[in-house]
Amino acid sequence: DIVAIPKDDPVAFTFFTGYMAMFAASVFFFFERNTVSGKWKTSLLVSGLITMIAAVHYYYMRDYYAATGTNPTALRYIDWTLTVPLMCVEFYLLTKPAGAKSSLLWKLIIASAFMLVMGYIGEAFVPLNADGTPADGASTHSFLYGALSTLGYLYILYTAWFGEVKNLADASGNPTVIRGIRMLAWFVLVGWAIYPIGYMCMPGGWLNTALGWTSSNVDLFYNIADAVNKIGFGLVIYSIAKSDTTSTA
Amino acid sequence: DIVAIPKDDPVAFTFFTGYMAMFAASVFFFFERNTVSGKWKTSLLVSGLITMIAAVHYYYMRDYYAATGTNPTALRYIDWTLTVPLMCVEFYLLTKPAGAKSSLLWKLIIASAFMLVMGYIGEAFVPLNADGTPADGASTHSFLYGALSTLGYLYILYTAWFGEVKNLADASGNPTVIRGIRMLAWFVLVGWAIYPIGYMCMPGGWLNTALGWTSSNVDLFYNIADAVNKIGFGLVIYSIAKSDTTSTA
Numbered sequence A, B: 001d002i003v004a005i006p007k008d009d010p011v012a013f014t015f016f017t018g019y020m021a022m023f024a025a026s027v028f029f030f031f032e033r034n035t036v037s038g039k040w041k042t043s044l045l046v047s048g049l050i051t052m053i054a055a056v057h058y059y060y061m062r063d064y065y066a067a068t069g070t071n072p073t074a075l076r077y078i079d080w081t082l083t084v085p086l087m088c089v090e091f092y093l094l095t096k097p098a099g100a101k102s103s104l105l106w107k108l109i110i111a112s113a114f115m116l117v118m119g120y121i122g123e124a125f126v127p128l129n130a131d132g133t134p135a136d137g138a139s140t141h142s143f144l145y146g147a148l149s150t151l152g153y154l155y156i157l158y159t160a161w162f163g164e165v166k167n168l169a170d171a172s173g174n175p176t177v178i179r180g181i182r183m184l185a186w187f188v189l190v191g192w193a194i195y196p197i198g199y200m201c202m203p204g205g206w207l208n209t210a211l212g213w214t215s216s217n218v219d220l221f222y223n224i225a226d227a228v229n230k231i232g233f234g235l236v237i238y239s240i241a242k243s244d245t246t247s248t249a
């Protein structure tokens, strides 16, 4: 069994790069965890877990895509089912010293679970003809569940920018935390917004129908977004932890 | 599945040696990280990540080459896509105490991305006949994209020898750092220059056409260059870190 990446397949390329980048990022977070002060160690561990979980899923998704040329939709959502709640945990850990209660964590997790279940129904159960082309009602189906999913996304976005997470960050009075939460909020606004773009490339999706972007672009966008968000999020937390460790040393 | 290395195939030989050397180098850098002072730990970790990422890619490239006898071009550039930016991070980490701003890191990364994208187009999309011989326009194609790629390379070379990296090293006033940056700059000048030699061995490349060096030499040169640069770069940083740890102990 050899791993062969066709030279002209950017999706296969990003699956492999993503795999390796997630792997390397985990090693980075696990090692550097020893260089931050005690209260930051759990956050860095969670960053490493997010990328480690992703590395394993990318390993399988890469092979699945190489063997079938189709979107590994189930594996993708299995990954998100674990990693998105862990990102909610990151928000919670950052705001806990300022008094975040576990109800905040649950609200974020429920909103993200809703977002992912709706997205999965939208993607996995879109009506297709036997040849993979969109059947009647495919566009309606993908639009409807995409819109529902977006409600969950907007809730998280609101919480990070104007709601509880933002208020707790302000209340912490720690400029490093305020700056950090602001950067994570930007990730949710810009980085997470790449996912719906990928979603709309599926058969029956708007970018597929209107602009002719094929369904392999779904994974291209998801792979780019995952690298930005999982590794980027972790690096933001790492840099908060580092500055806070230095300033209180 | 056994690993069989033909006795008379230096390319297969260097793929395996490269794999093992990268693996061993990672273990070395990860362990020795504990013996250097705090501010050097991240640099040593990055050295270890570079060789660890390479070890995984060499594992796959070795098998790919053994199974197909052709150049694992996509895997090669996937490796560089991750390891070259990490080398830019090494330059950044070394010059940061002297005031390097993250814009320096981004300039180096963009120059190296340009270098690699042009190189990839040059290598992966060279016009070939069905039997693998160069088709019309192959030489022009490889020359053109090779020349474009070289612009990115020259930018990095300039920055390391005369530009921002050099100036910041001087400004640091730390003789260990000045000497270290000077050695890394030599690597970029001499070690990195081995890659274009490999590139010119591809079908339609100048060394292939003019001197008849076959395309398996592409990987021979790349493997030698990778060992020199990835491990050598890391060892230079290790020795800087070690002398600095002793002198400030």
Ligand SMILES: CC1=C(/C=C/C(C)=C/C=C/C(C)=C/C=O)C(C)(C)CCC1
Pocket (backbone or CB within 6 Å): A050, A080, A083, A084, A087, A115, A116, A118, A119, A120, A122, A145, A146, A147, A149, A150, A153, A192, A193, A195, A196, A199, A226, A229, A230
């Ligand atoms: C809004 C929206 C979506 C959003 C997905 C998001 C925002 C996923 C985030 C994943 C992350 C952050 C993973 C990191 O570990 C879907 C489900 C594609 C369906 C279409 C509408």
Ligand SMILES: CC1=C(/C=C/C(C)=C/C=C/C(C)=C/C=O)C(C)(C)CCC1
Pocket (backbone or CB within 6 Å): B050, B080, B083, B084, B087, B115, B116, B118, B119, B120, B122, B145, B146, B147, B149, B150, B153, B192, B193, B195, B196, B199, B226, B229, B230
């Ligand atoms: C100039 C030039 C090239 C340079 C490649 C280099 C300089 C690669 C460096 C790789 C490193 C340093 C990897 C280490 O981890 C190419 C792309 C072959 C194309 C032809 C012109």
